[in-house]
Amino acid sequence: MKLVDKISSYSSSHPFYTFEFFPPRTDQGFENLLPRIVRMSNLNPLAISITWGAGGNTKDTSLNLAELTQSEYQLDTILHLTCTNMEKGMVDEALRAAKERGIQNILALRGDPPRGKEEWIATDPRFQHALDLVTYIRSHPEFSSHFCIGVAAYPEGHPDHLVDEETEMKLLKEKIDAGADFIITQVFYDEEKFISWVKQVRQRGITVPIIPGIMPIQTYQSFVRLTKLTGSIVPAQVMSDVDAIKHNDQLVKDYGVELAVRMIRRITTESNVSGVHFCTLNLEKSVQRVLETLKWIGHSPQVVPNKLIEEPVTSLPPSGTITPITASNTATLGLVNIPPTKTEVGSGELNKADSWDDFPNGRWGDFKSPAYGVQGPWGNNDAINPGTLSEWGNPQSLDDLTTVFLKYLLSESTTTPFSSDPILAESKLILPHLRKLTERGWWTVGSQPAADGVRSSDPVVGWGPPTGYVFQKSFVEFFCTTDDLRRIEQKVVEKGDGWVHYYAANSKGEYRTNVPEDGRNAVTWGVFAGQELIQTTIIEHQSFLAWKEEAFSIWSDWASFYRPNSPERNLLEGVHKDRWLINVIHHDYKQYEALWTFISDVV
Structure with a gap:
């Protein structure tokens, strides 16, 4: 109607x-x-x-x-x-x-x-x-x-x-x-x-x-x-x-x-x-x-x-229940098969169906959440604003790009093409490590420090209700060359001891990882009074590949602001073509420096 x-x-x-x-x-x-x-x-x-x-x-x-x-x-x-x-x-x-x-x-x-x-x-x-x-x-x-x-x-x-x-x-x-x-x-x-x-x-x-x-x-x-x-x-x-x-x-x-x-x-x-x-x-x-x-x-x-x-209405359905749905035509639509259900989404693992993803933490969130990769009103995403181009200068070399990312880490600029907000206080806890990687030409676009039972009211890493404790595994995400990726993979085999997982992909569709096909890495979770354990950040195959598509499209968008065959455009298109996006996770959240010690060995 x-x-x-x-x-x-x-x-x-x-x-x-x-x-x-x-x-x-x-x-x-x-x-x-x-x-x-x-x-x-x-x-x-x-x-x-x-x-x-x-x-x-x-x-x-x-x-x-x-x-x-x-x-x-x-x-x-x-x-x-x-x-x-x-x-x-x-x-x-x-x-x-x-x-x-x-x-x-x-x-x-x-x-x-x-x-x-x-x-x-x-x-x-x-x-x-x-x-x-x-x-x-x-x-x-x-x-x-x-x-x-x-x-x-x-x-x-x-x-x-x-x-x-x-x-x-x-x-x-x-x-x-x-x-x-x-x-x-x-x-x-x-x-x-x-x-x-x-x-x-x-x-x-x-x-x-x-x-x-x-x-x-x-x-x-x-x-x-x-x-x-x-x-x-x-x-x-x-x-x-x-x-x-x-x-x-x-x-x-x-x-x-x-x-x-x-x-x-x-x-x-x-x-x-x-x-x-x-x-x-x-x-x-x-x-x-x-x-x-x-x-x-x-x-x-x-x-x-x-x-x-x-x-x-004599009675409204109780909060958290799901009306059985019919999915007779999902196969013809090319969608996943959705069987009728009378149970809660994620029952036994997550909280009530209506509120289990109420507290998304950071960019990743839970890939199973309908709100994963949240968009703006009317479907618009963060886009490169022409007004911010001057903040990044006119990069014509790899060193120029390194300068763009370093200025952001040092709060000399408030944005990069990959972040529309100033650097977070949480990232400043590991700033020396991020700076070292970026100076090497591994441009960091995502990271978090380890946290072992920090009060949920903590002003830096806390989230959710104040009556609880939060935990984090450290990870870092950056762009690097094929040779760098090989060195990281070799070091994972030699010194990872099962504690280190990585995901890597490029714009050509190549994908490499040591995570089992059904593996899922919970890197942020919380324990709160009167609630089940909440996992707010999960990194796994689908979430990484979904973000990978967006990450490489940012390089293309950035390049499109410059004239064809200009030094800036050739540089950015070359990065889009040749670099890998890699995410490295260390699972020993009780050892604050574990990830950074491992990365230092690679460097």
Whole structure:
């Protein structure tokens, strides 16, 4: 059913809400997202949305996930669709595939900006802006009447700051005049700014539904990263509140729920919006807690043509249970086989299905989590910002690249292409070791020190609830040459004694490891009062290879900012072609220097 029809038919004592999900990076994440979506469907969202990676890089998984939610689970689904960098014919293919799957709602987005703007040429010049996509759908006889179209809006201004506020408002009006039916806003935390913005939108004669984007704060690190990515303006009081509790993951999550509740209550009262859109980050517990606090769940709204019947629910499914799912068509979709289940995800190994991955720690997380490799709102990932290029200079030699990574380690620069945030306090504990490797030309992009039963409230390595202890195995990840990799492999055989595991891969698809095929390395875990043991960081084959693809794409993206055959481009493309990404783990977490002693022997 079209979203605008559902909104016009909606009649309840509380506003409606929609949920946003993104396609996970791993098969296990995909498998565990499906029952999560089923559980969250019991909260009665008016619709759900599925993100679409820039340039269609998640085309298959986005369409497969949308087909399951729309056809198999009968959830009205909004499929995000970007136009930037879409190959010729891909938009038609995506729209046709969505129509065949019974999807009637599209969120038309421009998508991430193209890499290397100086050299970029649109592969399909018809689609360079969201307006182009809206206009095309509305003018196409096959799609015009079938789709309900939504567009994005930016109450705090576009994150790329491409145009001023006045121009942004005019562009929004053009998208609506071209045939867009509803608006979903970028995530924000300044409700005062949003309320003022809505008034301006209405003064322009825009009458379509406005659905504000709400993202409950999940962790301090994800909050900082995603607000930077989206360009959100965080009120000083909110930032102060979060900073004061940033070392207590549970308090951050609790505060995120309270803040979301406060924001929703105000904006639904003062700006007269009829619903909200939750950016879930593929996590469920915080969204459920927000709805419970608002007292919006407990009834089951059922929309029928021109009428809504609100039926009382005698009992909601208990938190953590999974409604059996049907996967009769997963084989034809190319997905992993997902058998019906009545047990909790990870039962016997993980905590409750709805909250076992609530405390992701660092980049890795658990590869089985639907939130593994978390994306930003609307599917956008961290991307190289042209504005940061000057911070890295114009590297034309391997020594220049070493300087880029060394300046980051020494806090002389705040970013690298592989990290959009300043170096962490945790990394500073092992800074001499990281510096030694980088000076050798082994450019480090990930690491952590060993920790043996450190208080979970520790301001540097602590995480999760404060009443517990955390543990870490040390690992380090860097780029190196083929000869270096051979030396490391030889040293693992000679002196590893079973304590050292490594993963190595290159852009050509070659992969080497000494980890058994079914091996999984838990490198971060915690023990807390009243809970099962929590493993938040697991490094294994799938997670490493998923990250490897992203890591080498960063070299390509970086190179694309420079002219073909320039010294900078030739250097970066050469690194992409010839270097290996390697991750080395030492399992003796009781010996703080064990990994670094081993690496020193290699050096």
